[in-house]
Amino acid sequence: SIDSTRLLGRIAELGAIGRDAEGRLVRLAASDSEKLGRDRFVSWLEDAGLEVAVDRIGNIFGIWNGTGGGEKPVMIGSHIDTVINAGIYDGCYGVLAGLEVIQTLKSEGLEPRRPIVVAAFTDEEGVRYAPDMMGSLVYSGGLDVTAALKTVGTDGTVLGDELARIGYAGSRAPGFMTPHAYVELHIEQGPVLEREGVPLGAVENLQGISWQKVTIDGDANHAGTTPISMRRDAGYAAARVITFLRDRAKASNTPTVATVGCIAFEPNAINVIPSRATFTVDLRDPDEDRLKQEETALAAFLELLSAEEGVGVSVERLARFEPVKFDQAIVRQIEAAARDRGLPCKRMTSGAGHDAQMIARIAPGAMIFVPSRGGISHNPKEFTADTELVAGANILLDVICGLATG
Amino acid sequence: SIDSTRLLGRIAELGAIGRDAEGRLVRLAASDSEKLGRDRFVSWLEDAGLEVAVDRIGNIFGIWNGTGGGEKPVMIGSHIDTVINAGIYDGCYGVLAGLEVIQTLKSEGLEPRRPIVVAAFTDEEGVRYAPDMMGSLVYSGGLDVTAALKTVGTDGTVLGDELARIGYAGSRAPGFMTPHAYVELHIEQGPVLEREGVPLGAVENLQGISWQKVTIDGDANHAGTTPISMRRDAGYAAARVITFLRDRAKASNTPTVATVGCIAFEPNAINVIPSRATFTVDLRDPDEDRLKQEETALAAFLELLSAEEGVGVSVERLARFEPVKFDQAIVRQIEAAARDRGLPCKRMTSGAGHDAQMIARIAPGAMIFVPSRGGISHNPKEFTADTELVAGANILLDVICGLATG
Numbered sequence: 001s002i003d004s005t006r007l008l009g010r011i012a013e014l015g016a017i018g019r020d021a022e023g024r025l026v027r028l029a030a031s032d033s034e035k036l037g038r039d040r041f042v043s044w045l046e047d048a049g050l051e052v053a054v055d056r057i058g059n060i061f062g063i064w065n066g067t068g069g070g071e072k073p074v075m076i077g078s079h080i081d082t083v084i085n086a087g088i089y090d091g092c093y094g095v096l097a098g099l100e101v102i103q104t105l106k107s108e109g110l111e112p113r114r115p116i117v118v119a120a121f122t123d124e125e126g127v128r129y130a131p132d133m134m135g136s137l138v139y140s141g142g143l144d145v146t147a148a149l150k151t152v153g154t155d156g157t158v159l160g161d162e163l164a165r166i167g168y169a170g171s172r173a174p175g176f177m178t179p180h181a182y183v184e185l186h187i188e189q190g191p192v193l194e195r196e197g198v199p200l201g202a203v204e205n206l207q208g209i210s211w212q213k214v215t216i217d218g219d220a221n222h223a224g225t226t227p228i229s230m231r232r233d234a235g236y237a238a239a240r241v242i243t244f245l246r247d248r249a250k251a252s253n254t255p256t257v258a259t260v261g262c263i264a265f266e267p268n269a270i271n272v273i274p275s276r277a278t279f280t281v282d283l284r285d286p287d288e289d290r291l292k293q294e295e296t297a298l299a300a301f302l303e304l305l306s307a308e309e310g311v312g313v314s315v316e317r318l319a320r321f322e323p324v325k326f327d328q329a330i331v332r333q334i335e336a337a338a339r340d341r342g343l344p345c346k347r348m349t350s351g352a353g354h355d356a357q358m359i360a361r362i363a364p365g366a367m368i369f370v371p372s373r374g375g376i377s378h379n380p381k382e383f384t385a386d387t388e389l390v391a392g393a394n395i396l397l398d399v400i401c402g403l404a405t406g
Numbered sequence: 407s408i409d410s411t412r413l414l415g416r417i418a419e420l421g422a423i424g425r426d427a428e429g430r431l432v433r434l435a436a437s438d439s440e441k442l443g444r445d446r447f448v449s450w451l452e453d454a455g456l457e458v459a460v461d462r463i464g465n466i467f468g469i470w471n472g473t474g475g476g477e478k479p480v481m482i483g484s485h486i487d488t489v490i491n492a493g494i495y496d497g498c499y500g501v502l503a504g505l506e507v508i509q510t511l512k513s514e515g516l517e518p519r520r521p522i523v524v525a526a527f528t529d530e531e532g533v534r535y536a537p538d539m540m541g542s543l544v545y546s547g548g549l550d551v552t553a554a555l556k557t558v559g560t561d562g563t564v565l566g567d568e569l570a571r572i573g574y575a576g577s578r579a580p581g582f583m584t585p586h587a588y589v590e591l592h593i594e595q596g597p598v599l600e601r602e603g604v605p606l607g608a609v610e611n612l613q614g615i616s617w618q619k620v621t622i623d624g625d626a627n628h629a630g631t632t633p634i635s636m637r638r639d640a641g642y643a644a645a646r647v648i649t650f651l652r653d654r655a656k657a658s659n660t661p662t663v664a665t666v667g668c669i670a671f672e673p674n675a676i677n678v679i680p681s682r683a684t685f686t687v688d689l690r691d692p693d694e695d696r697l698k699q700e701e702t703a704l705a706a707f708l709e710l711l712s713a714e715e716g717v718g719v720s721v722e723r724l725a726r727f728e729p730v731k732f733d734q735a736i737v738r739q740i741e742a743a744a745r746d747r748g749l750p751c752k753r754m755t756s757g758a759g760h761d762a763q764m765i766a767r768i769a770p771g772a773m774i775f776v777p778s779r780g781g782i783s784h785n786p787k788e789f790t791a792d793t794e795l796v797a798g799a800n801i802l803l804d805v806i807c808g809l810a811t812g
């Protein structure tokens with residue numbers, strides 16, 4: 001079993017790095033505060049005697065070659081970037097558990113047939129640079145690294161410049177190791193495991209993600225003098241889209257979710273009708289056909305809105321990932337490991353996007369989930385009990401041990 | 407008649423001052439760019455041989471004492487601050503026409519019984535510091551100057567500090583001259599005069615203004631994993647308020663207007679359900695009872711919303727002004743002046759707030775409107791033809807001449 005004190009200590013320590021003036025955890029991809037987290041992680045990799053490699057998109061790898069000359073490695077991964085005002089578990093838990101598994105196997109004198117690698121992928125959250133899972137997407141060949149490095153962030157910065165600035169523009173070619181298998185341990189970030197009282201999830205699929213940025217153009221005019229009938233109010237039109245998406249998702253009897261997380265009005269003055277509104281749309285569904293239907297319904301609504309409100313509408317795609325099915329054999333290995341430790345385990349779908357969904361393009365993979373209290377994530381209240389964290393890490397240990405030696 | 411070349415030249419010159427990097431006119435109250443506009447205006451007052459006075463709230467006065475020893479002055483006023491991405495006429499036209507009227511009367515050798523004063527009031531727009539018409543409100547005793555100087559702006563600055571910084575924290579007590587009468591010339595900023603083909607408006611009343619800032623508190627959570635039924639989405643709740651206000655105003659058969667001009671979400675990240683939404687509400691109606699009804703309807707909706715969406719709602723009042731009736735005698739003098747120059751003139755209501763509504767608390771006053779092409783204002787496309795601008799200024803000349811000598 002893993003060293004729970006070491007794992008929990010590191011989770012707390014990494015969770016203290018990258019706090020802003022108000023104490024909020026804000027470790028956006030390739031930022032100064034994320035650099036501090038990366039540096040700490042790298043120091044732990046070095047302390048553990050692992051070979052450290054960084055690729056061109058800034059993914060960090062801790063490699064334990066073991067006895068595995070020439071064999072493809074077993075990879076454990078996740079991310080250490082965060083959203084704005086984040087919790088301490090999302091991503092970090094999986095990365096630090098991966099390191100913990102390697103250190104445990106090393107110290108127990110295991111001589112695995114295959115190298116074992118722990119990876120921290122760049123920009124999983126996608127909050128600063130879209131799409132999300134950027135580092136693992138590039139690693140798996142889904143996006144050209146040169147194009148990815150040119151991505152302009154929400155703050156106007158360029159990803160490649162920022163990686164160079166913080167010292168994580170590595171030299172290795174993304175994809176330089178093709179994994180034999182990939183396993184990611186993560187908090188569920190949703191309510192299912194807690195509601196059902198099950199401590200472990202064997203994640204067999206992951207829903208599709210559609211991210212769009214919508215810009216609506218109307219006319220600035222005076223808030224006091226302009227009759228309602230003469231307005232081309234971009235802000236009102238945006239509000240209609242927000243209520244349309246949400247009311248539609250609520251009325252449907254499907255797991256479809258729709259979220260507008262970002263918004264801005266121009267000129268954003270109290271007595272000026274907004275001339276422009278920009279906002280993001282995050283649509284998800286485990287079923288690709290249904291996700292397409294939702295996108296089509298939004299496009300049709302935007303067309304109607306443009307006619308009804310006399311506004312211009314333009315849409316930019318920020319991310320689009322189809323639903324992913326994980327490797328059934330690895331899912332069964334996760335279930336078997338839970339059974340062996342006497343722990344209930346539920347097959348389930350991931351509501352969140354994860355690096356595992358990208359690496360699934362190049363290697364068999366699956367995920368392990370542990371419960372999130374109240375289903376809360378992307379929030380400082382994010383919480384998983386220590387016993388649950390430790391149980392998840394031990395299942396990861398067992399599965400990785402099997403994959404690396406089998 | 408006034409010197410149209412001088413007036414139109416000054417409007418163009420002042421309109422070029424305070425442009426940002428993108429060429430937008432942004433001369434927010436007490437900002438660096440507004441200081442440039444103030445300096446130019448003061449230099450024109452000095453060139454015209456007027457006495458310049460600045461009061462504690464930064465209102466600028468150009469005083470022509472004439473022969474009027476001890477008489478109350480006739481005051482002409484408006485403002486030179488602007489909204490974001492403004493047109494060049496809103497406010498400046500009235501101030502520069504006031505100066506033009508004084509220069510014309512001076513150069514024609516008139517010896518008026520009363521002093522004539524042109525005033526540029528501070529922060530009429532209210533975009534940076536609420537409430538709007540701050541300078542004239544303080545001047546007329548509606549708000550204590552010490553309290554007003556402590557106002558915190560949308561950018562976190564304090565009005566008093568900013569006035570001191572730009573050199574316009576004057577020493578005169580606001581209200582140091584009580585006007586005998588007050589007249590303000592302004593572009594209509596609405597569609598009425600153009601639609602009716604009338605070049606002049608005699609403004610007999612001005613609608614009530616209610617400004618509120620609404621804050622909605624929900625829960626940040628993950629956009630992918632959180633079922634719609636479990637969300638407390640502050641952004642969605644805000645969108646419901648925006649559509650409620652607008653749909654209600656549209657459905658009513660009243661002149662009520664409702665505008666949400668500013669909005670912000672927190673944390674404002676694409677895959678995070680907004681934990682907080684803040685937005686402004688601008689409600690106006692010429693009828694005080696109806697305006698109260700609209701405020702009550704909004705309050706009731708916010709209560710319903712709080713229950714339905716499980717969100718917290720808090721409201722801050724930014725401005726509240728009852729509808730104002732102007733002085734009938736001056737309105738009739740405006741109509742008479744138009745008749746004498748053979749120009750059609752329409753009695754009308756002002757949709758916008760103006761300094762005249764504040765000065766009406768301490769002196770009889772009224773306003774003159776000229777047409778706004780397409781009813782457009784608070785927009786760089788704001789436009790009034792030169793002939794219309796000149797006609798308005800000549801009516802102002804005639805009315806002021808009558809008031810100062812009569």
Ligand SMILES: NC(=O)NCCC(=O)O
Pocket residue numbers: 090124125126132133189351352353354628630677
């Ligand atoms: N796990 C996680 O929060 N990923 C971020 C990408 C997303 O699902 O929005």
Ligand SMILES: NC(=O)NCCC(=O)O
Pocket residue numbers: 222223224271496530531532538539595757758759760
């Ligand atoms: N005239 C004008 O635009 N005033 C600004 C205050 C307001 O009516 O919103």
